[in-house]
Amino acid sequence: MSTAASAFNFEQARFNMIEQQIRPWEVLDARVLALLAEVKREQFVPAAFQSLALADMEIPLSHPVVEGECMLPPKVEARALQDLALQPGDNVLEIGTGSGYMAALLGKLSARVLSLEINPELARQAQARLAAAGIDNVEVRVADAAASRFAACVSAAPYDAIVVSGSIAEVPSDLLELLRQGGRLFAIVGNEPIMRATIVRRTGDVAFHTEQPWDIVAPRMRHFPEPSRFQF
Structure with a gap:
């Protein structure tokens, strides 16, 4: 920890x-x-931004800054956790490990977490931070989660909860299929300037219930499908 941060x-x-x-x-x-x-x-915050760790803002995960690679504001992570209502026995999937902080919170509230990160260096750093924090029920895996119909996510399915740690245009049906009956997915869905926190519950074999209780804008997840904008 830097001298400035240690004095904070x-x-x-x-x-x-x-x-x-x-x-x-x-x-x-x-x-x-x-x-x-x-x-x-x-x-869980890079040293260059440590004094901003608890501020109400997105925090870059790399220096120089790479667009889209950031920690979401604390209030967004907290509200997502509350909406998911995790239970001690839950099996959880997180897409977008980032800093590892959200994975740490998920791990504390559930039995096991598989967290996928597309950037190998971010994955390495997150795994080191989780180990330093003594959190041993989170597996960080380098993978492009959205590739090949979410093939990288299948091995530990079904999931009681899925967290997409960024925004997507729509929730892919292939991802919803990985939920256990009664399971729930959290994602930020939509396009700027309007995005909504979205909770989808699996209520039956082919039945899902969706709620969008609050609005927030977040960086885009990489390689998730975008709906066609072509019109006749």
Whole structure:
């Protein structure tokens, strides 16, 4: 940790994050709030941006900055966790490991997590951060999740929860097929300037229920299908 970061009062900033960012966003689940206080977000942030770890902003994961490679704001991660309502026995898939922070939160609330990251260097860094944090139920795998109808995700299916850690134009049916009955998927769906947090529950063999309870804009996931814009 840099000298500037070590002098920063992370505990006060963490308290402020929870009280001024997270709670006003209607995140009131006691388990989620306790977890945000427990897992040190600054340990998952690149050194160049460490003093911004608890700020209400997207944080770049590389220096120089690479478009689309970032941590989502804390309130978005917290609200997603609350909406997923994870259980201790859940089998979870995350697409887009990034820093490893969301994977750490998912791991603390579930039995096992498979987290896929398309960038090998980000995957390596995330695995090291998870190991340093003592989280041993998260597997980080280098893979293009959306390739070949989500073939990289099939090995550990079915999943109780799937998290897409970025925005997509629409939820692919091949990804929904990996959900267990009763399972739920979280993704940010749409196109700028309008995107919506989307929770899809599998309610039967071919039945799904979708809710879109809040709006947020997030960077695009790579290689997810985009609907055709061609019109006659």
